[in-house]
Structures are given as structure tokens and as C-alpha cells.
Amino acid sequence: xxxxxxxxxxxxxxxxxxxxxxxxxxxxxxxxxxxxxxxxxxxxxxxxxxxxxxxxxxxxxxxx
Numbered sequence: 001x002x003x004x005x006x007x008x009x010x011x012x013x014x015x016x017x018x019x020x021x022x023x024x025x026x027x028x029x030x031x032x033x034x035x036x037x038x039x040x041x042x043x044x045x046x047x048x049x050x051x052x053x054x055x056x057x058x059x060x061x062x063x064x
Contacts, residue, residue, distance in 0.1 A: 004018050013030055027059065028057075035056075
């Protein structure tokens with residue numbers, strides 16, 4: 001089971017943590033490089049039973 005935790009938006013950023021993937025750290029999501037359309041596709045792949053699923057978040061030029 002995946003559990004998703006979001007912060008409130010602050011200066012164009014939302015902090016996101018997906019349990020059990022991010023036990024100690026989270027991902028900083030920017031409105032400039034909106035990660036949420038790809039996030040939904042990633043979740044749909046998991047729910048659909050995909051053997052693997054990848055989601056890349058651009059954190060100011062770095063992919064998490």
C-alpha cells in the first residue's frame with residue numbers, strides 16, 4: 001500500500017512524501033515543472049498492475 005503526504009503550497013513549492021518509498025526524505029515539487037500529471041500516470045501504472053513504474057520529478061534541474 002502507498003500512502004501519500006503533501007504539504008501546503010509555499011512560494012510555488014509543494015513538499016511530497018510517498019510511503020514506503022520516501023521514509024526519511026521527500027520530494028520538492030515546483031509549479032514551474034509541474035510533476036503531478038506524470039505522478040497520476042505513475043499511480044495509474046501501479047494500480048494497473050505494471051511490473052515497473054517510473055516517475056521523475058524535476059527539482060530545479062535535478063531529477064529525483
